[in-house]
Amino acid sequence: MSDSEEEFASADEGEEESTNSQPKKSQTGQLGKKEEKTKAKGPGVQSVERKESANQSGSRTQQLTKSTDQKQKAESAAKQTANSKSSVTEKDDKGSVGQSKANPGQQQPTGKGKKVRKGKGAKKAAGKTDETDRNPEPVVVEKPETTTEKETEKSDTELKSTTMDVELKDNESGMPQETTSQPSIPEQPTDTAKAEVAKPMAELTAELSCTEPSASTAGGGVQDKQTEKPHSMSPQDGAKSIFDKLAGATHKEEKNGEKGAGSWGSWGGWGTSLLSTASKSVSTFTSQVGEGFSTVLETVEASLGAPSPEELANIEKAEEAVKEGEGEEGNKQSADESKQPENKDQRAAEKSTDDKGTEDTAEKPVTESSQEAPPEQDGSPSEAEGGAGGLGGWFSSFGKVTKKLEDTGKNIMTGGLDVLESIGKKTMDVISEKDPGFAHTKGLFKDKGSKPNLSQMLREAKEEAEEKAKMEEEHKEAQKAHFGTLFDEHQGLARLEALEMLSNQSEAKVQGTLGSLTEDQLQSIKLELVMIKEAFQLEDLDEPEDDEMDHNFAKLMTEHLLVVHAGTTPDKLNKGELFMVQSKIREYLKDSKEEQESGSKQNAKDLHRSAIQSLAELTSAAVGQFHKAGELLLLQQDDGANFADRASSLANLTRVLCTEVGIISNKFTQCMNAVAANSEDPDSINPLITNVYLEAGNSATYIQDAFQLLLPVMQMAALQSHANRD
């Protein structure tokens, strides 16, 4: 049995390796084996171990080399065998069933023992793969024998038994392979694999009663559909790989001998099923690329994270030390700890088969991907050597596998991107065909990034314009209530300028006249000139002359003007602008006060503007009045009037005007105060009130300045009058 078991194990290995992944798995399987060995001896001695493993398991290395050779041969042989397989399979299966039955009988009772032995053998063979090289012993490469036996067993055994065997074998042979990939076996995939495996298992076992192939096929089917697809970029590769596997299997089996014939039938069926699944997988490849890739990633990730190699190594070492017989459990633990207890039961055996299948499925993605990505490397000795290593070798190989996975993943990604790109281009073409203006539109869209946004520019321009308009409005608003502006608007400045010119001219004339006068003439006129000058002194103008808040402006003005102009004042002046303006302002103030008393609300701003406007207008009129008075003074000659009286009258006139300005400003501020009292925001009105007072003072200053400008004019008039008298 031990031999047979070993044989089984080795056969399983050989078979499975050759079958499952002849071209691809052969690598991984080989690697796995080598790795296992190396692991058993220690991670540090990888290279040596590999060599040792090669030496120890010379058969293995042979097998490995064979497997590589097998692949090549298999390719050729597969074609030949492929045809014969299908026909042979049934017969062989039947024939093998009998043989296998015998084995199962042995196997079943000795389940544990087998397991143990197998475990050993498996460990040796599979233990390589298991990483947990519980078998320090060199792995005997009796695979050919075992394979035949196993196959026969498998074929003979019923589903359960076969599955058991398969499990065992798988554990021995398959497990190793799997174990290499075990770390990368995610639980989910296994579940799904189980489910999928179950069906093909049932079918295949029922028909062929060849559990191994069924399991493998099942696993293969699963792989093909799920995992293969993502990896097998080109369906042909997948098909080839399958062929290779088949060929390798047939090749091995042919070498194995008689019993190999029994397994041939199963191989043939498996091959056909593989082919069909491969074709199907190819057809569904495109649609499932993404899905498959994701699953692959998941599996890889899960596998990476699931069992830390160190833990596994420790566990396995411990287990090795304690029990060799329980090695299987250890294997299974390494594979799936949860499934360990079940392994002892027959039912558990089924699950183990499932596990195999799932493991296979899980493996294949990895192995296949690695194989497919660089197919040439499959048989490369370097990998074989690397794979021969122990734990360290496993790690390295695992790294390679992952790297290959990455490569394949990249390939898939790039491929997917290419597809997307082509789709996008096609879409654009279709769009541009249907919409001739699309190119233009597209250009517009493109330009948006680089060029400033038109809408933004417009918005900015609008904001700028609004701001400008606002400023201008504010400016206008300010001008409406700006005393200087309003004063100029009413020709106040021009009048003042004209008066100034008149005054300057008079001043010059006065100086000239005085210089030309004789001493006597000077004495006679000096008194008058001094009196005029004194009359122009307005010391107490700042203080309100009369407390009476009102005075008869028109009457006072008329009286004073009469004196100034000696009763010869033209009618135009008496009913002139100044009177009109004054009466208008008084009228407005009266109306506004009445409005306020009647309760109607007034705008403080409007009142302020009216106040400033009134003051400016009144001031301009007053300046104009003074200007005209000066002109008239110069025109009147020899009327005998007292220029000192005229001067005092002018001073009184100025006082009246200043008082009027004060009264008007007071009345305006009273109105504004009343508004402020009722306002929610008196603070905003107070500045306006103070501004009215300020401009009132400004107005009074203008009036007094104008009055002072009349002094030389008055003096000139006096001189002229004096000269005329003389």
Next chain:
Amino acid sequence: MAAGPYNYSYIFKYIIIGDMGVGKSCLLHQFTEKKFMADCPHTIGVEFGTRIIEVSGQKIKLQIWDTAGQERFRAVTRSYYRGAAGALMVYDITRRSTYNHLSSWLTDARNLTNPNTVIFLIGNKSDLEAQRDVTYEEAKQFADENGLMFLECSAKTGENVEEAFLDTARKIYQNIQDGSLDLNAAESGVQHKPSAPRNAINTDQPANKEGCAC
């Protein structure tokens, strides 16, 4: 009148001179108000008018001094010539005496203004063609001989009134551009407001705010 003092770049001072009753005040009124003032009272000393025009894209405020034509005001009005950039010398085409006095007015204008002052000869009341006493040709010849610009206008109809004022302004502006008119000269009659509206606002508004803060 004008909206504000700072909405322009230049101030041109005009002075309108001529015999009494030739229609100086009516021309001013026509120009500023675009209306004909039928019974215009005698001007005392000087009256003022303003209007903002645009020349070569530049806004110019015309500050027009309308002098009294009466002989008794002559002494007073002579004080106002100074600083005039433009002098509108007006005569009545229906009254030869007004034309004959032009040499006197021209002498005053020449003497009392700066050499670059633009003197524009206006033959007013061109609407009264039937009563014409002065032909266009002889007035034109007089203008050419004295280097004056010349137009026959009607303050009543407004004919050529605008042109007379605007041509004067264009000539003054041209003199400024030529550099023949020195703006810095005290009596150029032109005030330049290089810091036109904006700065004016800026200087004005703070003052207001200060006032408000008090």
